[in-house]
Amino acid sequence: MDCRRFRNQHLGFMDNALPDEEISGMRRHLADCADCAARDTSIRRALLIFRNLPAVQPSPNFAARLNSRIRQLNNAEQLASLHRGPSLGSFVAAAAALVAVGFFAVSAFDWDEPSRGLALEPVLATAPAPAAPLVTSTYVTSASAGTPVWSAAMFAEQVPLHFLNADGR
Incomplete structure (x- = not known):
């Protein structure tokens, strides 16, 4: 054990x-x-x-005082239940009223059809002009494919500027 x-x-x-x-x-x-x-x-x-403790003896009017106090607590609880605030039924009524107001607002303003007064004028769009490329084919073809990247970068610094322009100007 x-x-x-x-x-x-x-x-x-x-x-x-x-x-x-x-x-x-x-x-x-x-x-x-x-x-x-x-x-x-x-x-x-x-x-x-x-x-071995002596038995506890309540006072002679203990039962009457206890019953009186219990009745007071029950009365206080009943009064408190009257002042607890709105019940579930009042919340249901408020929700139904809100739904009814929403229904009448939708039917009064007739939001089903689009407004004809708020039409925007049509806009004609054209294709944007092509952007000039950053690197032209002349520059790309001037570097060999077998050259490492860092040497190509060094080469790009030494290339004359007319290789960058496709027109040669």
């Missing part, structure tokens, strides 16, 4: 509600474990003190 199992079964041990083999195992554990023995002793002493 371990301490956890002893603590879990301690209530049944004190009430003699466990089987005989469990009770004998609990007694052996009490003899072996000082912590569980101290816990058992303190619980038994607390129960002995509690059982």
